Amino acid sequence: MASSCSKPVILILVLLALAHEVLSVSAANTTLHPSEELLKYRRIRAHLRRLNRPSLKTIKSPDGDLIDCVPSHQQHAFDHPMLKGQKPLDSPERPRGRNSSCIFDDILQAWRSTGESCPRGTVPIRRTKEDDLLRASSIGRFGRKAAGRVRRDTTGGGHEHAVGYVTGEQYYGAKASLNVWSAKVASPSEFSLSQIWLISGSFGNDLNTIEAGWQVNPQLYGDDCPRFFTYWTTDAYQETGCYNLFCAGFVQTNNKIAIGAAISPTSVYNGRQFDISLLIWKDPKHGHWWLEFGGGLIVGYWPSFLFSHLAMHASMVQFGGEIVNTQPSGFHTSTQMGSGGFAGEGFNRAAYFRNLQIVDWDNSLIPLSNLQFMADHPECYGIQGGSNRAWGNYFYYGGPGRNVRCP
Numbered sequence: 001m002a003s004s005c006s007k008p009v010i011l012i013l014v015l016l017a018l019a020h021e022v023l024s025v026s027a028a029n030t031t032l033h034p035s036e037e038l039l040k041y042r043r044i045r046a047h048l049r050r051l052n053r054p055s056l057k058t059i060k061s062p063d064g065d066l067i068d069c070v071p072s073h074q075q076h077a078f079d080h081p082m083l084k085g086q087k088p089l090d091s092p093e094r095p096r097g098r099n100s101s102c103i104f105d106d107i108l109q110a111w112r113s114t115g116e117s118c119p120r121g122t123v124p125i126r127r128t129k130e131d132d133l134l135r136a137s138s139i140g141r142f143g144r145k146a147a148g149r150v151r152r153d154t155t156g157g158g159h160e161h162a163v164g165y166v167t168g169e170q171y172y173g174a175k176a177s178l179n180v181w182s183a184k185v186a187s188p189s190e191f192s193l194s195q196i197w198l199i200s201g202s203f204g205n206d207l208n209t210i211e212a213g214w215q216v217n218p219q220l221y222g223d224d225c226p227r228f229f230t231y232w233t234t235d236a237y238q239e240t241g242c243y244n245l246f247c248a249g250f251v252q253t254n255n256k257i258a259i260g261a262a263i264s265p266t267s268v269y270n271g272r273q274f275d276i277s278l279l280i281w282k283d284p285k286h287g288h289w290w291l292e293f294g295g296g297l298i299v300g301y302w303p304s305f306l307f308s309h310l311a312m313h314a315s316m317v318q319f320g321g322e323i324v325n326t327q328p329s330g331f332h333t334s335t336q337m338g339s340g341g342f343a344g345e346g347f348n349r350a351a352y353f354r355n356l357q358i359v360d361w362d363n364s365l366i367p368l369s370n371l372q373f374m375a376d377h378p379e380c381y382g383i384q385g386g387s388n389r390a391w392g393n394y395f396y397y398g399g400p401g402r403n404v405r406c407p
Helices: 018-027 034-051 110-114 130-135
Strands: 057-060 066-071 122-126 159-171 173-179 192-200 208-216 227-233 275-282 289-293 297-302 314-324 351-359 365-367 372-375 382-388 392-398
Touching (some): 034 130, 057 110, 159 351, 159 382, 159 392, 208 275, 314 351, 314 392
Antiparallel strands (some): 066 122, 159 314, 159 372, 173 275, 208 227, 275 289, 289 297, 351 365
């Protein structure tokens, strides 16, 4: 199914002469001296060579993405000093209690609608383009979240949340199903996401997180498509970690899922709902954190040596939504969280998480206890939870942002 997400006009064409490319960089809101512009362009090219690896096959997605089928042992993760010369590990045993009756061979992403796939022994990687780097605040910060963000008890840097969370125990993973929406984002500098967080450490500079979900992020991807993403950090988003595969860290093992690629189809307001399942768990044997997407496809793993606190376990698990509000003081953004509908609108209208579970010390999936809820600004983005036999622990969340109660 072709994606309906919009793409911006391409700023720089690869086949243009170098002089014209330099002028294009200058047109992209730069005021650098020509020699500095040329140096910036060369740095961009060098960074693209680090990110984009030689591929055995390239698939053109209907949404304009290029998906490179890269030999799995040549992906960016293996530039990490602790991984050099290695190959991806085999998948570990999944947690006990996982429902194995709904294992699928495929997950719908826009690039798979072509009918093509990556060969065995390769991993599909969304190609990074010059435009992607030009939209970033700097090459060094490309693919990273803003530093200094906090999670549960307060809001920092314009980030607003509506989440369910558990804390006070040792957690070895989490699982949930969440519906996917084409959330409207008001500004290219803002984003809207829905995800699972595994958290350990203090809310200071030693904060460790593992994150996975879907997001609409125009600055990172250049469009308004909801995309599958991952993230990790060991120092509260300062110098370590990144989205997806933009730094040496997450090791991809699956040839059917492209991290950063658009998810298709998506949920329809007052219509069909489309949700995805996410499972993150710590392999008891080797200690790495593994990710499963959909009904049974293991995407890959975060090696345990990336982390300090999370090398052992998580001390908090969060589920829910987050947006960035960059509007001037006194005005709130109209960026949507989830569907853009409030939690009270319920099924077919509001975004939801269902079947919330955590993984315990014995590698077993168990229901949540003492689930708590928090919304930074409930008049802008709210949350309401419940429990029943079909959905287990669940909640609805989200909202439109700016409205009569959230001016």
